[in-house]
Amino acid sequence: MxxxxxxxxxxxxxxxxxxxxxxxxxxxxxxxxxxxxxxxxxxxxxxxxxxxxxxxxxxxxxxxxxxxxxxxxxxxxxxxxxxxxxxxxxxxxxxxxxxxxxxxxxxxxxxxxxxxxxxxxxxxxxxxxxxxxxLAERIAIHGVCVNVSGIGILLRGSSGAGKSETAHSLIRRGHRLVADDVIVLKKLSPRTLLGTHNGKTKEFLALRSIGLINVVRLYGRKAFQEETRIALDIELTKWRDNELNNELEVEERYTDYMGVRIPHIQIQLQPGRDVASLVEAAANNWYLQQQGYSAVEEFMSRLQEG
The missing domain is CATH 3.40.1390.20 (HprK N-terminal domain-like)
Incomplete structure (x- = not known):
């Protein structure tokens, strides 16, 4: 730090x-x-x-x-x-x-x-x-930072997990790249974390089998954003057959960055899964939760009503 x-x-x-x-x-x-x-x-x-x-x-x-x-x-x-x-x-x-x-x-x-x-x-x-x-405290982490519908998201995972490919799919859907490979996190307050690039990788996205691309040159200015407030930490992990993967409500988890707790979600990978859509769903669901809405509470309420 x-x-x-x-x-x-x-x-x-x-x-x-x-x-x-x-x-x-x-x-x-x-x-x-x-x-x-x-x-x-x-x-x-x-x-x-x-x-x-x-x-x-x-x-x-x-x-x-x-x-x-x-x-x-x-x-x-x-x-x-x-x-x-x-x-x-x-x-x-x-x-x-x-x-x-x-x-x-x-x-x-x-x-x-x-x-x-x-x-x-x-x-x-x-x-x-x-x-x-x-002047904020800062650290550098490995991953990809994107802005999905105004919501800042960290995409993390082991090398080859598909972080950059997922970011590319999100850009094609109208969302924005903030940083690839090296993400600089700045602590603005005990509850506010800002994600940005390190200057050297600005606008660049590295795609396996394709190489380095400049998202602004390829898709226009709307494909890139200088910085974003981090709301979600999403980790791309291997698929685990022995785990139940259809929970009504996932247990709340957090990742701590310089004392700032960020909601943490794991997305398990499997061929054919539309990871970009799942990231969009996670972002939209987080936004609804901030507005006080819970899909699980509404579902349980319907069951009780008979």
Whole structure:
């Protein structure tokens, strides 16, 4: 398991931020999600100052600094920059004339100062969403990740089980590939797992006897999706004749990924079984269960009614 990392340069490129100072220090790293507006810090309270976070300066913060004397302003800014946060970002396209003192301090301390035209609240929201994904705990697993009717599914199984072939059949039915071979799982919250590719295998699907195909070139943009929230973990296994395979209700099982429990289903393989259809059925059944519907409960209710 590893943690993601984001440089200030990557942040600047992603949000098209303008660099106002310390451009040579864009290699500094952001290690914690969540933008911070230094309000209490400007009045001298630093007990809980999140120095590892991006410091965001909106119109409110800059206006406050303008109302101070030069001595007071230098003192307040100096107290913050000495903690060396990753960077400062000025929002709402505020003009450089009112930021010269801040630019000077950032240049002296080697802290990048950047600017965005977006309003403060809007920028913090989109930046936080970006950083949560990029900085999330992550692991890589072997398998295929697909999105079936908006439901993220992991397809796992031993080599040659037919994971990629099943994914291909699902793509032909209008569903989407997310990742083949190497799946990167990101933990966004205790209950949310995101599946994506590792960049190198993006859009590619390896099919035995056929070779490598690019699903976008073959089937169009609708055949691929960058990422998906994982809802089901489906394992393709060998057929076992000695097991009863017509249960009314399968026992609930889960797979644990970084502390996130994902419902686990086994689909036994046998020549002639339409595995892609079974995956679709599993996805649709999971969706109905989330809506509070149980086919078994309805069936038993009918039996009791006579």
């Amino acid at each position: 590893s943690m993601g990392a984001v440089t200030v340069r990557a942040l600047a490129e992603h949000f098209k931020l303008e660099v106002l100072a310390a451009e040579e220090r864009l290699d500094r790293q952001v290690t914690k999600p969540g933008g911070h507006r230094p309000g209490l810090e400007f009045v001298g309270y630093f007990d809980y100052f999140p120095m590892e976070r991006v410091q965001v300066l909106g119109i409110k913060e800059i206006t406050y600094l303008h109302k101070l004397t030069e001595l007071e302003r230098n003192l307040h800014i100096g107290n913050i920059v000495k903690y060396h946060p990753p960077c400062f970002i000025v929002t709402s396209g505020q003009q450089e004339d009112g930021l010269k003192y801040l630019m000077r301090y950032c240049e002296e301390e080697g802290i990048p100062l950047l600017r965005t035209p977006l309003p403060t609240t809007e920028f913090i929201a989109v930046m936080d969403a970006f950083l949560v994904k990029e």
